Amino acid sequence: MSKTKSKSGGVTFATVVGIIFVILKLTHNVDWKWIWVLSPFWIGLVLWVLFWIAIGLWINSINNK
Numbered sequence: 001m002s003k004t005k006s007k008s009g010g011v012t013f014a015t016v017v018g019i020i021f022v023i024l025k026l027t028h029n030v031d032w033k034w035i036w037v038l039s040p041f042w043i044g045l046v047l048w049v050l051f052w053i054a055i056g057l058w059i060n061s062i063n064n065k
Contacts, residue, residue, distance in 0.1 A: 014040040 018040035
């Protein structure tokens with residue numbers, strides 16, 4: 001019998017902060033625009049895309065030498 005370990009994705013820090021921001025907005029404790037309330041969800045995605053663009057540009061510059 002083999003033991004297998006499964007690992008779930010879990011909840012990230014950004015998700016927890018995002019949920020807190022949404023709750024604060026819905027309970028009228030903060031008067032922020034929705035774009036900033038939802039920022040913990042999209043900022044990570046933007047950073048991930050910028051990272052891969054930078055990697056692609058770096059690889060392209062190496063191949064063009």
